Amino acid sequence: MRVVIAEDLALLRDGLTRLLEANGLEVVAAVDNAPSLAKALGELSVDVAVVDVRMPPTFTDEGLRVAIDAREARPGLPVLVLSQYVEQLYARELLASGDGAVGYLLKDRVADVERFVDAVRQVAAGGTVLDPEVVARLMSRAQPGGPVDRLTEREREVLALMAEGRSNTAIAARLFVTEKAVAKHTANIFAKLDLPVSGDDNRRVLAVLAYLQS
Amino acid sequence: MSAPPPPTPAPVATLPPRRTSRFRLTGLVFVYVALGLPTMVVAILVTVAIPLAAIGIGFGFLVVLVPVLRRLAGAHRWIAGAVLRTPVPDPYRVRTERGAAAMVRSWANDPARWRDLAWAYVATTLSFLVSLVPLVLLLGVVWFLVFPFVYAVTPDGVFDLDAGVVQIDSAGSAMQAWIPAGLLMIVWWFTTPPVARLRARMDVALLAPTRGELERRLAHVEASRAETIDHSAAEIRRIERDLHDGAQARLASLGMSLGLAEQVFDTDPESARRLIAEARDTTTAALDDLRGVVRGIHPPVLADRGLGGAVEALALDLAVPVDVRPALPGRLPAPVESALYFGVAEALANVVRHAHASSASVDLTYDAGRVRAVVADNGVGGADAARGTGLAGVARRMDSFDGTMMVESPAGGPTVVTLELPCALSSPRTSPS
Numbered sequence: 001m002r003v004v005i006a007e008d009l010a011l012l013r014d015g016l017t018r019l020l021e022a023n024g025l026e027v028v029a030a031v032d033n034a035p036s037l038a039k040a041l042g043e044l045s046v047d048v049a050v051v052d053v054r055m056p057p058t059f060t061d062e063g064l065r066v067a068i069d070a071r072e073a074r075p076g077l078p079v080l081v082l083s084q085y086v087e088q089l090y091a092r093e094l095l096a097s098g099d100g101a102v103g104y105l106l107k108d109r110v111a112d113v114e115r116f117v118d119a120v121r122q123v124a125a126g127g128t129v130l131d132p133e134v135v136a137r138l139m140s141r142a143q144p145g146g147p148v149d150r151l152t153e154r155e156r157e158v159l160a161l162m163a164e165g166r167s168n169t170a171i172a173a174r175l176f177v178t179e180k181a182v183a184k185h186t187a188n189i190f191a192k193l194d195l196p197v198s199g200d201d202n203r204r205v206l207a208v209l210a211y212l213q214s
Numbered sequence: 215m216s217a218p219p220p221p222t223p224a225p226v227a228t229l230p231p232r233r234t235s236r237f238r239l240t241g242l243v244f245v246y247v248a249l250g251l252p253t254m255v256v257a258i259l260v261t262v263a264i265p266l267a268a269i270g271i272g273f274g275f276l277v278v279l280v281p282v283l284r285r286l287a288g289a290h291r292w293i294a295g296a297v298l299r300t301p302v303p304d305p306y307r308v309r310t311e312r313g314a315a316a317m318v319r320s321w322a323n324d325p326a327r328w329r330d331l332a333w334a335y336v337a338t339t340l341s342f343l344v345s346l347v348p349l350v351l352l353l354g355v356v357w358f359l360v361f362p363f364v365y366a367v368t369p370d371g372v373f374d375l376d377a378g379v380v381q382i383d384s385a386g387s388a389m390q391a392w393i394p395a396g397l398l399m400i401v402w403w404f405t406t407p408p409v410a411r412l413r414a415r416m417d418v419a420l421l422a423p424t425r426g427e428l429e430r431r432l433a434h435v436e437a438s439r440a441e442t443i444d445h446s447a448a449e450i451r452r453i454e455r456d457l458h459d460g461a462q463a464r465l466a467s468l469g470m471s472l473g474l475a476e477q478v479f480d481t482d483p484e485s486a487r488r489l490i491a492e493a494r495d496t497t498t499a500a501l502d503d504l505r506g507v508v509r510g511i512h513p514p515v516l517a518d519r520g521l522g523g524a525v526e527a528l529a530l531d532l533a534v535p536v537d538v539r540p541a542l543p544g545r546l547p548a549p550v551e552s553a554l555y556f557g558v559a560e561a562l563a564n565v566v567r568h569a570h571a572s573s574a575s576v577d578l579t580y581d582a583g584r585v586r587a588v589v590a591d592n593g594v595g596g597a598d599a600a601r602g603t604g605l606a607g608v609a610r611r612m613d614s615f616d617g618t619m620m621v622e623s624p625a626g627g628p629t630v631v632t633l634e635l636p637c638a639l640s641s642p643r644t645s646p647s
Contacts, residue, residue: 053518054514054518060517060518060519061518061519084501084505084508084514085505085508085509085514085515087514087515087527087530088527088530088531089515089519089523089526089527089530092530106501107501108497108498108501108502111494111497111498112494137531140533
């Protein structure tokens with residue numbers, strides 16, 4: 001799997017490169033600023049980009065902007081955004097296209113190497129991975145009467161784990177239920193959020209998106 | 215070590231770039247004359263409305279007319295500033311309450327408003343005549359210049375003149391009119407600047423802040439500066455304590471865990487593994503602490519997106535739906551952004567905690583050098599800036615920027631908190647958000 005890393009701090013850039021290569025991913029470019037990232041994404045064939053939000057030249061949110069622009073040029077380009085802090089606003093902007101293949105995680109999550117590498121693979125495969133902190137904040141403010149309000153407690157738990165990018169198997173293990181039960185809950189979630197049956201994996205993304213926009 | 219960035223120059227009022235030309239001065243004098251009639255009308259109406267307001271009616275007139283008078287006076291302050299090439303600050307007191315009655319009462323207590331009225335009388339009488347002078351002179355010049363042409367196209371005899379030495383009875387002799395044109399031109403040339411300056415000084419005498427007002431303002435600025443310094447000193451102590459007790463302590467314990475793990479690495483790999491896992495959790499907690507500290511100092515999204523984006527991000531995290539309508543034409547100076555952000559955050563926190571509101575809104579606007587944030591909700595009201603420590607803190611913070619906070623929150627609601635402060639826009643908008 002071919003990965004591009006964009007991170008301006010050399011220490012973290014090297015760490016990420018080592019970590020991903022140790023887990024069998026190929027780092028084809030590791031850049032330290034937004035223009036180089038845009039160039040790398042335009043020129044190289046890339047399976048997934050791991051991008052820091054704050055980078056030169058302005059040290060605000062250009063990583064995020066480059067990622068969103070690149071996804072406009074190449075819809076569905078898998079991008080995993082890492083940041084020192086997570087903002088729902090940014091999660092929303094990343095997910096706005098509805099194409100999936102997006103991740104948004106706190107930089108600390110890298111410490112859990114297995115789950116981090118798993119997240120990179122999930123995003124590359126078209127999944128959506130949101131940081132548990134974003135998900136927790138979403139959970140705490142579902143609006144009364146909104147579509148998410150119609151979900152049962154258990155369905156919400158499933159949706160939250162779905163938003164974190166877990167597979168049905170992982171969700172089942174986490175909630176101590178059978179995989180069949182998880183499948184039933186997800187079907188209910190899709191129905192309650194008015195997402196028509198289409199056999200498309202994107203519905204998981206759309207469900208998360210509906211959640212974000214409620 | 216890199217050198218500190220050079221201090222940004224203080225914003226100055228716009229002034230004409232070079233010596234004001236006589237034509238421009240005459241133009242400004244023309245504006246004086248043109249504004250004479252509306253000023254007179256407003257002055258008379260205000261004069262009539264004041265006794266009427268005393269017996270109840272007339273309030274409505276004052277609510278409309280006094281701001282108009284202020285606008286007129288403001289225009290003259292600007293012109294006087296342009297003529298005298300020095301900005302004329304306005305002297306009004308800052309109002310802190312809302313509501314028509316409170317507004318009229320605070321106007322009545324503000325000497326600057328009464329001086330506005332006195333100015334209006336002078337401006338429409340004595341000052342008006344003064345400003346006519348350059349205008350009449352220039353009109354005279356124009357008249358005598360075109361006179362020969364007028365003479366030529368009118369029937370014979372209409373403009374004939376016989377005044378001893380000067381005799382006008384033919385197209386040729388009509389050219390003599392250019393002599394007075396030249397004379398008047400010279401008079402106009404030499405009198406216009408002093409007359410314009412005289413008029414401007416007459417206005418400044420009544421429209422600029424008096425010495426007492428300036429002294430009071432200075433005392434106020436000194437007091438709020440002292441308070442700001444105290445406040446930031448306390449803030450720095452808090453940050454130091456947070457770092458010392460939080461992240462620093464955690465990093466120290468992280469070092470200890472790793473040191474222990476290193477020791478038992480060969481003898482007891484199982485506990486070494488446990489220590490390393492512990493160390494990993496500690497880094498996460500330390501980062502959490504640091505994030506908390508950073509958010510308290512300057513929220514990262516505020517640095518990224520400016521006030522509009524940061525308030526939108528803030529609204530997303532609240533349980534009450536908040537309609538954010540940012541209409542700022544550019545980025546504000548960082549300290550202003552920060553002060554308004556924390557003010558809006560405090561107002562929204564109150565909405566969630568106390569108002570029992572089902573919806574709220576935040577409007578951000580910029581107009582005539584003032585940025586305004588209006589936080590409104592449909593809750594139960596009864597907010598009182600004098601009681602809550604949060605809103606009082608916001609008011610103090612606004613004060614140190616020469617800004618204001620107005621809280622309108624009748625029992626039963628709704629609550630409207632308006633934060634307003636003067637500032638210049640630092641850069642045009644660059645972000646699409």
